[in-house]
Amino acid sequence: xxxxxxxxxxxxxxxxxxxxxxxxxxxxxxxxxxxxxxxxxxxxxxxxxxxxxxxxxxxxxxxxxxxxxxxxxxxxxxxxxxxxxxxxxxxxxxxxxxxxxxxxxxxxxxxxxxxxxxxxxxxxxxxxxxxxxxxxxxxxxxxxxxxxxxxxxxxxxxxxxxxxxxxxxxxxxxxxxxxxxxxxxxxxxxxxxxxxxxxxxxxxxxxxxxxxxxxxxxxxxxxxxxxxxxxxxxxxxxxxxxxxxxxxxxxxxxxxxxxxxxxx
Numbered sequence: 001x002x003x004x005x006x007x008x009x010x011x012x013x014x015x016x017x018x019x020x021x022x023x024x025x026x027x028x029x030x031x032x033x034x035x036x037x038x039x040x041x042x043x044x045x046x047x048x049x050x051x052x053x054x055x056x057x058x059x060x061x062x063x064x065x066x067x068x069x070x071x072x073x074x075x076x077x078x079x080x081x082x083x084x085x086x087x088x089x090x091x092x093x094x095x096x097x098x099x100x101x102x103x104x105x106x107x108x109x110x111x112x113x114x115x116x117x118x119x120x121x122x123x124x125x126x127x128x129x130x131x132x133x134x135x136x137x138x139x140x141x142x143x144x145x146x147x148x149x150x151x152x153x154x155x156x157x158x159x160x161x162x163x164x165x166x167x168x169x170x171x172x173x174x175x176x177x178x179x180x181x182x183x184x185x186x187x188x189x190x191x192x193x194x195x196x197x198x199x200x201x202x203x204x205x206x207x208x209x210x211x212x213x214x215x216x217x218x219x220x221x222x223x224x225x226x227x228x229x230x231x232x233x234x235x236x237x238x239x240x241x242x243x244x245x246x247x248x249x250x251x252x253x254x255x256x257x258x259x260x261x262x263x264x
Contacts, residue, residue: 024230024241026079027086032056034085036078039092039139043131048098049073050132053081054090054140062170062256063141064148065132066093067155072103072113076231077152084150087249088257090141091150094132096120117154122161129162133169146170148256149191150248153225156195157181164188171255173248176225179203186215194251196244198223218247 029036036053051073054061064084068077073095081091095102097116106113133147141147148171151159156174160182163169169191174182176198186193192214197204199221207217220240226232228241 024083024228024238024245026230027082029078029082031082031086034082036082036085039135041131041135044127046099048094048096048128048131049102050092050094050098050135051078051081052090052092052136052139053078053085055085055088059090059140060143061088061090061140062144062148062252062258063133063136063146064089064091064150064252064256065129065136066091067129067149067151067159068093068096068103068117069151069153069155070114070117071110072097072106072117074103074231076229079231080150080152080229083245084249084252087253089148089252090136090139090143092132092136092139092141094128096125096128098128099124122158125158126162129158143258144170144256145258146191146256148172148252150252151175151177152229153177160189160193161185163191163193166191171252173251175228175244175248176201179207183207183210186212189215192216192251192255194218194248196220196228196248198225198227200224216251218244220244 034053035056039052040047040049066081081093084091097103149159150173152175156177159172160174163172164185165188172191172193175196195217197217197219204219211217223237223240224235226235227237228244
């Protein structure tokens, strides 16, 4: 029979194991199963810098364009790109601050980055996003039904707005978008949209009822925006984050990957 000390120690180890099991695992930048590199590609008006991650073997893969949040193209966004890539996708994450020299040119001053990102207009973003679609398709991401979009915060809102009216987007996953901005656009969006919504969002209680057709929302009670991101140490909710990422990947797999036996 276990003594009290051994029982407590055993219980603590089980709790730790359960906690680790619930974590979102972000692949290392040195993950040898992935090709993860800095890239640059030309759009209609200028060059866009970015980050590409994809499995090294068995391409081509379904393509994904990943849109960063208000903090710009950070190491966290690069990690998210690798996370999606491990599920069999070629992922490009554009730096939408490229016309200003890229996020790195702000030398880590977060307030300046956020101000610059907030000032990006749809007209300025669109040619960079179009170039990113073309780039990922020509660099390993032509193996799906079409290119999907994944966005976070500001990037989630822009992803849905960009997808509206387009026929070359296969699916969209929007982590914590501005619901008031994106809901009116859904009627013009043929790509199925999954909104990952934090419980503290003012529209969380009603968003599911407002999603129509192929669009859906998954609300995570007791969470705040950023709960899915391991880098947001004060907001991160490991169990809910893992559920959110599982839902996101299931949505992409259902709509961006080719059906078994179709040549994918």
